[in-house]
Amino acid sequence: MSMYLVSVLLIASGVWGNPTPQHPATRQAPLTNQYIHITDNFEMCLAAAPSSDGNGAAVVIEYCATGGNARQNWTISGSTLQVLGNMCLDVTDGAFANGTPLQIWECTPGDVNQEWVVSGSSIQWSQEDSCLDLTNGNATNGNVMQIWACTGGPNQQWTLTTGPSEPITPIVSSTTCLTAPTNANGGKVVVDACDGSTSQLWTAIDSTFVVHGDKCLDVPNGNTANGTKLQIWDCTPGDANQQFFFLSSDQNIQWLNHHMCVDLTDGSLANGNQVQMIPCYQDPDANNQIWNFGIEYIYSG
Structure with a gap:
């Protein structure tokens, strides 16, 4: 089942307040x-x-x-x-x-x-x-x-x-999940044993990965250095530090416009290992950048 997750703006009004009731136009396809x-x-x-x-x-x-x-x-x-x-x-x-x-x-x-x-x-x-x-x-x-x-x-x-929240797992272990143990700003993004908790359920929307309802996968201060560890932060529309996409052909999670990928640090599945950013395809172990997610493609740009 395709899990192409996008925020849907069906009629671009952008105006809050009391909209005038109207009969909607017939849609061409459901x-x-x-x-x-x-x-x-x-x-x-x-x-x-x-x-x-x-x-x-x-x-x-x-x-x-x-x-x-x-x-x-x-x-x-x-x-x-x-x-x-x-x-x-x-x-x-x-x-x-x-x-x-x-x-x-x-x-x-x-x-x-x-x-x-x-x-x-x-x-x-x-x-x-x-x-x-x-x-x-x-x-x-x-x-x-x-x-x-x-x-x-x-x-x-x-x-x-177009899809619910889903766990993200490294290709090398279906029982290890990408996890945000705390919902505080600056909280680490780590791998941990999958337990089905909300700290491990991610929603991809508008090129962001959301967890805990309102926190986004985030590159601290937009730091482009190899090995920068990832965190979560309040989701902010348009924040370049929070723009990611998942490409099914490679199964990697890329930082938009930076050609850097979410990487399993040192290939370690140890609970609490904080994931990092390094250039895509430059980890000697390619599996460290391959992830399973319940979607097929999250980028159209």
Whole structure:
């Protein structure tokens, strides 16, 4: 399954505030395999609640499943957001009130309760100045989503990726994972035994590798010296120190525009070994720069 991860801007508005409701234009082809994250936390995914996959099942936020999960895998088709085949994101009873919970319901052509406008980072109900909203700003696993008057605030900012968070493992060991043990700025990026924790789940988006929801793989101070050890730092749009891409043909993680690659320092799989940057293809052991990631290609420039 292709895991080409990109931030999706479906209609370039760039304007926050209260967008004017409108009927979306018909899309030429559905966008499949979409994972919808609250922008402040890529560890969390929009999902149909696990209690039921039938009409009326709640729409919740929950931890993104490693390797993907059908309840978190959405298709954007025309003005609908579909999940589990033919179930659609639906405003319960078509109620306009703030706080109306969201559910899934069998997709019905022309049902206005199921029509949405995805614009910039907002997902707005096409019939009302109401947006998909993280209820009470609470990203707790299982929190039921609601509609609320569109404000452009963080509770209403969403990012789409074509794939969930995934572990990154060196080619020489499928049980060793790239790890950010702490979520503090300046925290080391190391290898450690895979344990499925969020410190080992990475999302590639807009040429960045995100972990802990809002921290990015980062080259300290943009240091181009051989052997520079990698860290994490608050994700900053456009920060050149955080721009990386994964190329499936070589399976290396390259620092954009620098021809330097993430390298398993000294080829050591010892827990806590901090990974480094050195020029691509110049490590005597080529395997030190080969990584497995649940994607095929993350660069189009």
